[in-house]
Amino acid sequence: MNYVTAIVKPEALPVLSSLCEELALPFTVTLHGRGTAVQSMRELLGIKSNENRLLVTVANEERTAALMKAMKEKLHIGVPGHGIVVAVPVKSVGGGKTVAFLNGEGRSAGYVPSLDFQYELIVAIANEGTTDQVMNAARAAGARGGTVLHGKGTGSKDAKQFYHFSIAAEKEVVLIVTAAAQKADIMRAILRDAGPDSEAGTIVFSLPVSDVAGFGFLREE
Template identity: 45%
Template sequence: MELNYVISITDRDQIQELAALFQSLELNMGLAMLGKGTATSEQLSIYGLSNTEKAIVSTVADGESARQLFRAAKRKLFMDIPGNGIMLTVPIKSVGGGRTLAYLTGNKTPAGGAPDMNFEHELIIAVLNEGYSDAVMDAARTAGAGGGTVLHARGTGTKQAEKFFGVSLAEEKDILYIVATAQQKAAIMTAINKTTGAGTKAGAICFSLPVSQVIGLRKMDDN
């Protein structure tokens, strides 16, 4: 069965509308987290946007439910129009047990195999020391990143990680989400690591996940 983790990044006043879409498709799990955007004042001015607080709303959906959710997000929330948020899917490879699968799929009969992991976009996740998200985002922009969303978190890292790698996760952290093309991904992660990575004040560590479908990204001219 094709199963996806669906992530929506939008203004906070859209949380209830997204929750209503989940309920209309009988998606059992819905999670909302609060974050903030990373657009510069120049970008906000160019595109006529306001620097609003963001929400990251997620759910789990099978392939058909995800496609219906994307169609509804386009029709009701206009998410295919740049500036109205981003919705993306990350393929799920496995789940923990039959009851979990039944809960996440509404008791649908499993079908199909593992998803193809070769996609055009990827979600870069950077975990960094609190207060350094602007520096990390600036580094990412030098490699072509357009923007990101910041979440606040608290680490639960081990002493061994700090001793051997110089990275402490047992403190206040920021998490930065950046959606990029697969071609841009390596350069962006290299730029983050080079100037704001482990051993720097930002202490950023980053990894990426495949994105099987995305709407809401700004289209850039090839020139």
């Protein structure tokens, strides 16, 4: 079972939503985001705007594969500038009924995740307005780009400040997908140049990714 995140241009969202409905995925959530590609790269790829839509859903292995295949066929995922999709394995699910619901089955079922991953999703949570600082560090270590989400922290009253990172202040979340072999270098670079003791105050962690599409620099089938 996977937590699937698809990042596409706003005009592609209706098609993506229809694909999710056709596959009878149990739920979808749509968020607004923006890409981090520099102007020269956007011009090279013919991208006029860096505005994105991020759709998240949960799907079993069969439906994950079907969604990725459909996105490649209908949305041309894999062609530069048309979007990306990543699947993060779900480690555990609360209750057999929930597993059955997410799998689209009528009865409870067990779930055991796979632990063999070639890719990683780096999540960097930084203070508002410091995205460039985070991405400059990441690119210097080999990252090709990322997607930024804007939000507000909701930390407890006892955890208001962690170095320069204010838990309840406005935040920007940077999502970067990379080959597993590059993950450590990118995370070290972010911590060195934009870590907790910097103005960005970045907290960074990574999640395993079971499948990807839309990254020409990674080996995809």
